[in-house]
Amino acid sequence: MGDLVHALGIQWSALIAQMVNFSILIFVLAKFVYKPVLKVIDDRRDTIAASLEKAKEIDQHKERIDAERVAILRKADEEAAALLERAKLESEALRVDVEKVARAQAAQLVTKGMEQLEHERASMVRELQNKLAHAIVLSAEKILRREFSKEDQASFEDELKQNLPSMLS
Amino acid sequence: MNAVAISLASEAVGSVGGFEIRNTMLMAWLAMGVLFLLAFCIRRTGYRLMPGRFQALIELVVSGLYDLFASIVQDDRMARKFFPLTASIFIFIIIGNWMGILPGVGSITIQGMHEGYMQAIPLFRSMNADVNMTLAIAVFAIASVQFFGVWALGFRSYGSKFVAAPWKHPIQMFVGSLEMVGELSRIVSFTFRLFGNIFAGEVLLLVISYLVPYLAPVPFLAMELFVGLIQGLVFALLTAVFLKIAITEHEAHADHDGHDMGTAAPSF
Numbered sequence: 431m432g433d434l435v436h437a438l439g440i441q442w443s444a445l446i447a448q449m450v451n452f453s454i455l456i457f458v459l460a461k462f463v464y465k466p467v468l469k470v471i472d473d474r475r476d477t478i479a480a481s482l483e484k485a486k487e488i489d490q491h492k493e494r495i496d497a498e499r500v501a502i503l504r505k506a507d508e509e510a511a512a513l514l515e516r517a518k519l520e521s522e523a524l525r526v527d528v529e530k531v532a533r534a535q536a537a538q539l540v541t542k543g544m545e546q547l548e549h550e551r552a553s554m555v556r557e558l559q560n561k562l563a564h565a566i567v568l569s570a571e572k573i574l575r576r577e578f579s580k581e582d583q584a585s586f587e588d589e590l591k592q593n594l595p596s597m598l599s
Numbered sequence: 600m601n602a603v604a605i606s607l608a609s610e611a612v613g614s615v616g617g618f619e620i621r622n623t624m625l626m627a628w629l630a631m632g633v634l635f636l637l638a639f640c641i642r643r644t645g646y647r648l649m650p651g652r653f654q655a656l657i658e659l660v661v662s663g664l665y666d667l668f669a670s671i672v673q674d675d676r677m678a679r680k681f682f683p684l685t686a687s688i689f690i691f692i693i694i695g696n697w698m699g700i701l702p703g704v705g706s707i708t709i710q711g712m713h714e715g716y717m718q719a720i721p722l723f724r725s726m727n728a729d730v731n732m733t734l735a736i737a738v739f740a741i742a743s744v745q746f747f748g749v750w751a752l753g754f755r756s757y758g759s760k761f762v763a764a765p766w767k768h769p770i771q772m773f774v775g776s777l778e779m780v781g782e783l784s785r786i787v788s789f790t791f792r793l794f795g796n797i798f799a800g801e802v803l804l805l806v807i808s809y810l811v812p813y814l815a816p817v818p819f820l821a822m823e824l825f826v827g828l829i830q831g832l833v834f835a836l837l838t839a840v841f842l843k844i845a846i847t848e849h850e851a852h853a854d855h856d857g858h859d860m861g862t863a864a865p866s867f
Contacts, residue, residue: 438730439608444621448735451624455631455691460683462638467661468679470646477648 563590609729610713610720623729630695671839689835696827699725727797737789740838748845
């Protein structure tokens with residue numbers, strides 16, 4: 431055993447020195463390399479996870495807003511369509527009312543015009559009868575070469591006025 | 600042409616106050632210096648959330664190793680406890696192995712006493728081609744395994760893996776003694792696997808370089824890079840596996856407490 435140890439060059443001092451060296455190496459690497467590197471990797475992983483979570487939330491928020499926007503637009507479209515329909519109906523009703531009133535007014539105007547025309551015609555016919563009766567009486571005076579008294583003149587004219595319409599028709 | 604001198608033991612290149620400084624120890628300090636320099640550089644540039652190229656490279660290595668060891672331990676909290684040990688074993692061993700094939704290592708010699716003779720001894724020698732180094736790492740790793748086992752399960756629970764009352768559980772006592780031998784054999788296997796591979800690689804390179812100095816050693820240098828990586832990986836992965844086994848309640852204890860066997864997670 432002693433020969434083997436000697437042949438391999440095993441020495442307690444060298445062995446312990448190498449163990450101490452290795453311990454120092456582990457300590458230095460753990461303190462200055464492994465822990466900081468693992469920490470920065472963990473931090474990065476956390477940051478990425480948080481960012482992904484945030485991105486997911488933003489996506490969800492965007493989807494929600496899009497859905498709300500679509501719903502609002504759809505509602506606005508429906509309201510606009512309803513409003514348009516109501517406006518059409520109201521305008522149609524208004525048009526009918528206005529037309530009815532216009533027709534009534536036109537009919538009233540026509541009736542009034544007809545009445546006025548009738549009245550004017552009647553007054554013209556009366557005036558014509560008067561003038562014609564007077565002319566007939568004057569003509570009769572000239573034909574008969576005599577002058578009627580005022581009372582006769584008036585009596586003839588009244589009689590003529592009464593009979594003229596039947597005579598002219 | 601000089602004869603090829605091959606020595607199993609590392610050579611002393613000087614002494615300070617009676618303490619022998621060996622050529623493998625110089626290499627270990629150089630490897631530590633390289634790692635300290637890297638740590639200093641990354642510390643100086645600072646750790647930013649948006650990493651630069653250097654920080655990205657360091658993060659790639661550290662996170663890759665962490666994921667590897669965490670997949671073995673299967674417990675994030677425990678993996679964080681073990682990570683400095685397992686990652687340091689891996690990084691220190693591969694840096695030491697790769698530095699061992701740098702030009703000048705083994706070829707720069709000084710005159711010194713070795714095995715009672717004045718001879719030319721290499722100033723630098725691959726740190727893992729010395730049993731003192733591999734044994735130191737192996738003892739440290741297995742001692743850490745025992746420490747974490749006791750820390751995770753408690754002294755009684757962890758100790759019951761090795762010791763049992765012979766009048767109650769004679770078979771358990773026998774298995775316990777085998778377990779104890781197994782723990783010691785892990786140190787031996789760790790030590791000589793790494794030492795054997797690296798020392799054999801050194802000898803191979805030395806012989807090839809002696810026979811055909813130009814071009815012929817190149818494929819063997821590439822192979823040594825690969826062997827250096829594999830040995831670091833094997834050492835670190837086995838340590839992680841032993842740590843996982845140590846913190847897992849063993850069958851007898853689980854049976855005794857009426858718990859699930861084997862894979863029950865430790866509670867702290």
